[in-house]
Amino acid sequence: MLYKFKSRSTADLIMLEPTARQILQIIGKDPDGQHGIVTVAQIPGAIAALEAAVDAAENLGRADKDKAPDYASTNEDDQQVNEGEVIELRQRAVPFIDMLRRSAAENNDVIW
Structure with a gap:
């Protein structure tokens, strides 16, 4: 299912269901509606x-990196990890935050 946010x-901002549900839960809205x-x-x-959730997610990621061993793996499979495929909460939330900011500046609600 797709969510279409409008202002x-x-x-329009279109999101897949898992991302939209996460963002709606963060801002205290019912994602089931x-x-x-x-x-x-x-x-x-x-x-x-949203900004607090993004900061918390990034701080959690930093803590995990601090715990990681400081040696390089010689296993070829370990080196094949595509870090670019991981999409962080910040990347998913920024378009919605931008929509919210622009809407607030022009006194418009955001609906879905």
Whole structure:
């Protein structure tokens, strides 16, 4: 299932269900509802919640890297990891945060 977020301030933002559900849960909205709204009054809180979640995810990632052994693997399979395939929460949340900021600046709600 796809989620389509709309605002009069921006182009539509389309997300796959797992990403949209995660973002909606972070901002305190019901991801099970087919339709919803982030009002202009709710936007600052939603942005703050998303930024806090992104920071927490990045700090968790740094802690995991600090625990990793400092030797290089000689196993060829270990060296074949494609780090570019991992998409972090920041990359998924930034377009939505941008939509929220633009909408707040023009006093428009965001709906889905």
